[in-house]
Amino acid sequence: MPGTRVLRIRRGGYVTIHVMKQKCNFKYTGAMVLGMHDALVELSGIIAGLTFAIETSRIIIMTGAIAAVAASLSMAAANYMAQRADGNRDAAVCAAYTGAMYIGTSAALLLPFCIIGNRFWALGAMGAVVVGVVLLFNWYIGAKNHRPWGRAFWEMLGVCVGVSVASFIIGQAAKYFLGVTI
Numbered sequence: 001m002p003g004t005r006v007l008r009i010r011r012g013g014y015v016t017i018h019v020m021k022q023k024c025n026f027k028y029t030g031a032m033v034l035g036m037h038d039a040l041v042e043l044s045g046i047i048a049g050l051t052f053a054i055e056t057s058r059i060i061i062m063t064g065a066i067a068a069v070a071a072s073l074s075m076a077a078a079n080y081m082a083q084r085a086d087g088n089r090d091a092a093v094c095a096a097y098t099g100a101m102y103i104g105t106s107a108a109l110l111l112p113f114c115i116i117g118n119r120f121w122a123l124g125a126m127g128a129v130v131v132g133v134v135l136l137f138n139w140y141i142g143a144k145n146h147r148p149w150g151r152a153f154w155e156m157l158g159v160c161v162g163v164s165v166a167s168f169i170i171g172q173a174a175k176y177f178l179g180v181t182i
Helices: 029-053 057-085 091-115 119-145 150-178
Strands: 004-011 014-021
Touching: 029 057, 029 091, 029 119, 029 150, 057 091, 057 119, 091 119, 119 150
Parallel strands: none
Antiparallel strands: 004 014
């Protein structure tokens, strides 16, 4: 059975079988959530704003990729410094998880723009990716910790959508007030 270990102990001629549930070690879950959630919130907001302000998908992809790499390095460095300040000996590993999750999530968010020609359809597909990533991650963590995951899913999704809507409004306002069309 996955997640279980059978330990046999011989005492007085009898064999006793103990089944112990192994607890999964989520030592780096916080670092993973930091990278993934920040990418979902920040990059989905940036991409949503760019989609309505810029008419070329290639520029959206390029700008999103540059923002993703810069932000992943920044998040990894910030998490490293925070972990070091807390005396965590695994600060570099935490930083690596944060950066890797940020890059992986960013790649998933930008993928629809590489595949779908219409930037608005790509934005819709990116929204589906956001929902899928949030759903799968929260389900997985909830299942491994034997806890309900629905509330965390809706909370994380609400934050992502809120930031994306705010970014859309900012992008539209910038386009209108600055008179910039790219």
